[in-house]
Every structure is written in C-alpha cells, then in structure tokens.
Amino acid sequence: MDTILCDELLQEIFRRLPPPSSPAISLVSKRWLRLLRSSKSSLSLSLSPPFSTPSSLSAFLSHHPYLSSLSLSLSSATNTTTTFSDQLVACVALCCPSIQHLRVLAAPVSVSSLLSLSTSCSNICSLTVSLSRPVSFSWIVCFRSLKSLSVILSGRDLGEIEYADEIGCESGFELESLCLSGVRQGDFGLNWLWMNCKKLRILHFKSCESVGDNALFSGFIKGLQTLQEVELRTCRGIVDVILFNLAEFCASLCSLLIYDGGSREGLLYFIRQCKSNLRKIELRLPLDLDNRHLLGIAENFGGLSSFRLQSCCLVTGEGLKRFGVALSNVLEELVLINCDVIERESGLLSTLGQSLRHLKKLDLSYNDSLLDKELVSILVSCNYVCELKLRGCSGLTSAATVSMLKNCKLLESLDMRNCCGIEEEAIRLLVMNSQRLRRLHVEEYKLSGVVRMLALNKGIELLD
Structure with missing residues (x-):
C-alpha cells in the first residue's frame, strides 16, 4: 500500500x-x-520545552513548508521577554514565507521585528500581536495584504506621547477588521489609526478605557462609510462616547455587541437615535438593560433578524413578550442564555413561541431551571428551528428529546452538553430517528458504539 x-x-x-x-x-x-x-496548512502551538527555544521552533517549522495559518502561545514556564517574542517572529519569517494568518500570544513584539516580518511574509492578511507602550501603528502600511489586525497593549502608562514622525498615509491601506485590547488613557498612538483607517468594516474593543483623542475618533466614525460590526467587551468607560458617535454618524452598522459595561441612558440614546438598520444585537448587561431598551430595539430596528441576550436581570416577561410580538415576522435567531426571567415568568416561552414562528435558531443554554414542559411549549410553535442549543440545562430530561423529534423536523444542529437528565438511550433514539441532523454536541460517555455507527452511516458529526 x-x-x-x-x-x-x-x-x-x-x-x-x-x-x-x-x-x-x-x-x-x-x-x-x-x-x-x-x-498541514494550519498549526496551533503552545510552546513549552523543548520547543520553547527559537532554534527548536525553527527546526519544527521547517518540516511544515506549506503552512498558511500559525498560532503561537507560551506556557507559563516559558521565558516571555520582548527579545524572545522577536526571536519567535524571526523564526516565522525565516521558515514560513507563505504564512497568511499569524497569532503570536506572547510578550510584546517590537516594531522593528514587525517591519522585518512584513518584508519576509508579504502575504499576511491576518495578524494578532501584543505591543508595548508607547504604542505606534504606522508599521501597518508595510503589510500590503493585511486585512485583519488584533493588538493587545501592555506595559506601564507613559503619559501623552507625541508621534511627529507618524505622517498620514496618503495611499491608505486595506485594513478591514481591527481589534484593540487594553487601551488606556495616554495611548495617543491610536490617533494615527483614526486618521488613516478608511475601509474598516469590523471594530472591536476589549477591556479598553480610552479611544485616544475623542475628536479624532468622532471624525473617524463620521468619515467611515463601511463600518458594519462593532463589539465592546468590558469597556464601560468608553461605551457612551462610542455609542453616541455611532448613533450620530454611522448609517452602515449591521451588528452590535456589548458585554459587561454600559450605561442605561447611553444605550437608550443609541437605540432611539441610531440611523443604521441593525440586523444583529448581542447584549450581556445584567444591571444596565431593562424593558425600555427592549421596546426601543423592537421599535427602531424593524429588520432585526438576530437577538442574543445573556443574564437579563432587569428584563421582565412582559417586556420580552412585547418584543416578540413586535418582531414576529422578522426575527430568525433568539438567544436567552442564563436568563432567570424564564424561571420567574411561567408560560413566557410558550408566548414567545406563538409570536416568533419563523425562528431558525434558538439558544436557551445555561438556564438550569428550564423544564421539559417549558421547552416543549416553544418547540411546538417553532417548527422551522434548524439549530437548537440547550447546553447546561440540567433540568431537562429524556422526555424533551421526544418533542424535538416530533416538532423540529428541520433540525440540523443540536447542543445538549451538560444536560445530565438526558440519558444515553434518548441520544440513541434521537440519532436514529432524526432526518436532517448533521451535528450533535454531547458528552462522550453518552455515545455508545451503536450510536457512533448510526451517526457515521447518517453523516452526523459527533462533538463533545
């Protein structure tokens, strides 16, 4: 052979x-x-001895000449100086000239190392690195193919730094996706981005306290005609300024995510004044979201197709019911993760199901008090569901699978991990009788040899 x-x-x-x-x-x-x-075209390496030395990494990478995607992270026992990170980047530049997607999750990388990388690996279109303060971004123009950039800022605050050498980029560059993590007051190197990024479609902030100069950021949003997606994770200090500018100047936004930080009035202002036709909203604001926001979303975003909500402590069943009625003809995805309103309001899911009959995706994960009868009450009405997630719903039993088989004829993807009340026999019946199921997430111990053989014959992918 x-x-x-x-x-x-x-x-x-x-x-x-x-x-x-x-x-x-x-x-x-x-x-x-x-x-x-x-x-191999893709590798993800967590470096630890003996691969924690640049020479060892070079020897290893030399055996993989066709890598297009590489992720490098370091174990806690590995040296993490800037010099070491630069050596890792040098290894990639030497051994992987065709690399397109690179992540270096180690100590900060120097600008000189990035400039060298841009010369050796001209095809890089996605890059994730850590930079130390004072921050500079003018090196981006050297990566001619770069479309997606993720930067983690670290190091002590150095106060306001002038960047007289960072002139504008008249020819522009092709960056379409930008993710910034750890921005603080005084990181004015960001201002170069706001003056030169003209084609961004995706903008993410994570654990950030500043956007640099507010006036320049406002001008950036005002002049940007392509922005479609914004994510704000743990950015309480800058949420209002970003939402205000999005509401005033951005008409192209399609997707918004806000996690763990906002203000009720700032969010309400955005919802009422936003000129964009949002299609997807994802919120995790336990203490900042109430019924006013829900009703405002339903009123101002009539084309909303996906609504994802986590930990909605202040939202009531009445608010969700009115929200469902208002979007009954357009909403295709509903996510209610760890929302105790489901437990507080008996019959809520039944009412939502009767309103949202066009749902294709339903996620009720981590509602550990969700019972079979409540799940059945929404599935009876939502016959078009093709993706169902119930992870961590420990109150469900094997009886729930009977309703899935009866009502979800179009079901293609199902997640039942950590549903301890659903037993192995129910999994077997589900796999045996599902007509369209193609992906099943369930614990390995619930998968007998018979179930595995059935899944293989029916083309069902089993994932734990």
Missing part, C-alpha cells in the same frame, strides 16, 4: 482525515510522517 499511492494522493487523504488520526499516521513510516507534515 505504501508504494502504490503517490505522494499527492496520500497528502490529499491526510487532509480529509479528522485531526485525531494524525498521531497514528505519523507512526506508519518516515515517508508518511514527512507527507503528513507537508500536508
């Missing part, structure tokens, strides 16, 4: 095999090991 199959055919077979097969393949012969390595 080893001599009959040519290298190209073996490599194609290796690419199609599931990842758990790799260790067994590598033991067959040296040829198979070589071909397996050369067939």
Whole structure:
C-alpha cells in the first residue's frame, strides 16, 4: 500500500482525515510522517520545552513548508521577554514565507521585528500581536495584504506621547477588521489609526478605557462609510462616547455587541437615535438593560433578524413578550442564555413561541431551571428551528428529546452538553430517528458504539 499511492494522493487523504488520526499516521513510516507534515496548512502551538527555544521552533517549522495559518502561545514556564517574542517572529519569517494568518500570544513584539516580518511574509492578511507602550501603528502600511489586525497593549502608562514622525498615509491601506485590547488613557498612538483607517468594516474593543483623542475618533466614525460590526467587551468607560458617535454618524452598522459595561441612558440614546438598520444585537448587561431598551430595539430596528441576550436581570416577561410580538415576522435567531426571567415568568416561552414562528435558531443554554414542559411549549410553535442549543440545562430530561423529534423536523444542529437528565438511550433514539441532523454536541460517555455507527452511516458529526 505504501508504494502504490503517490505522494499527492496520500497528502490529499491526510487532509480529509479528522485531526485525531494524525498521531497514528505519523507512526506508519518516515515517508508518511514527512507527507503528513507537508500536508498541514494550519498549526496551533503552545510552546513549552523543548520547543520553547527559537532554534527548536525553527527546526519544527521547517518540516511544515506549506503552512498558511500559525498560532503561537507560551506556557507559563516559558521565558516571555520582548527579545524572545522577536526571536519567535524571526523564526516565522525565516521558515514560513507563505504564512497568511499569524497569532503570536506572547510578550510584546517590537516594531522593528514587525517591519522585518512584513518584508519576509508579504502575504499576511491576518495578524494578532501584543505591543508595548508607547504604542505606534504606522508599521501597518508595510503589510500590503493585511486585512485583519488584533493588538493587545501592555506595559506601564507613559503619559501623552507625541508621534511627529507618524505622517498620514496618503495611499491608505486595506485594513478591514481591527481589534484593540487594553487601551488606556495616554495611548495617543491610536490617533494615527483614526486618521488613516478608511475601509474598516469590523471594530472591536476589549477591556479598553480610552479611544485616544475623542475628536479624532468622532471624525473617524463620521468619515467611515463601511463600518458594519462593532463589539465592546468590558469597556464601560468608553461605551457612551462610542455609542453616541455611532448613533450620530454611522448609517452602515449591521451588528452590535456589548458585554459587561454600559450605561442605561447611553444605550437608550443609541437605540432611539441610531440611523443604521441593525440586523444583529448581542447584549450581556445584567444591571444596565431593562424593558425600555427592549421596546426601543423592537421599535427602531424593524429588520432585526438576530437577538442574543445573556443574564437579563432587569428584563421582565412582559417586556420580552412585547418584543416578540413586535418582531414576529422578522426575527430568525433568539438567544436567552442564563436568563432567570424564564424561571420567574411561567408560560413566557410558550408566548414567545406563538409570536416568533419563523425562528431558525434558538439558544436557551445555561438556564438550569428550564423544564421539559417549558421547552416543549416553544418547540411546538417553532417548527422551522434548524439549530437548537440547550447546553447546561440540567433540568431537562429524556422526555424533551421526544418533542424535538416530533416538532423540529428541520433540525440540523443540536447542543445538549451538560444536560445530565438526558440519558444515553434518548441520544440513541434521537440519532436514529432524526432526518436532517448533521451535528450533535454531547458528552462522550453518552455515545455508545451503536450510536457512533448510526451517526457515521447518517453523516452526523459527533462533538463533545
């Protein structure tokens, strides 16, 4: 067999095999090991001895000549100086000239190292790195193919820094996605981005306290005609200024996510004044979200297709019911994760189901008090659901699967992890009788040999 199959055919077979097969393949012969390595296009490495030295990493990467995606992270026992991170980047520049997606989750990388990387790896379109203060971004123009950039800022505050050498980029650059983490007061290097980013579609902030100069940021939003997605995670200090500018100047926004930080009035102002036709909203604001916001969303965003809500402590059943009625003809995805209103308001899911009959995706994960009868009451009305997530709903029993089989004829993806009341026999019946199921998330101990064989024959992917 080893001599009959040519290298190209073996490599194609290796690419199609599931990842758990790799260790067994590598033991067959040296040829198979070589071909397996050369067939890899993506690697994620958590570096620890002996690969925590640049020479060892270089030797390892040299066996993978066709990598297009690489992620490097370090174990806690590994040296994490800037010099070491620069050495890792140098290894990538030397061994992976065709790399397109690179993540270096280690100590900050120096600007000189990034400039060298841009020369050796001109095809990089996605980059994730850590930078130390004072922050500078003018090196971005050297990455001609860069579309997506994620930067984590670290180090002590250095106060306001002047960047006289950072002139404007007249020709612009192609950056479409930007994620900033850890921005603080005094990080005025961001101002160069606000003056030169003209084509951003995606903007994310994580654990940020500032946006640099507020006036420049406002001008950036005002002049940006392409922004479609904004995420704000743990950014309480800047949520209002961002939402105000989005409401005033942005008409292209399609998706908004806010987690763990906001103000009730700032959010309400955005909802009422926003000129964009939002299609997706995702909120986790336990103490900042109430019925006024829900009703405002329903009134101002009549084309909303996806609404994702987590930990809605101040929202009532009445508010959700009115929200459902208002969006009954357009909403296709409803997510209520860890929302105690489901427990407080008996019959809430039944009413929502009767209003939202066009739902295709339903996520009720981590509602540990959710009972079979409540789940059944919404599934009876939502016959178009093709994706259902019930992870962590420990109150459900095997009886719930009967309703899934009866009412969810279009179900393709189901997540039932950590549903301790749903037993192995129910999983077997579900796999055996589901007509369209293609993906099932469930604990491995609930999967018997019979279930695995049934899933294989029906083309159902089993994930734990």
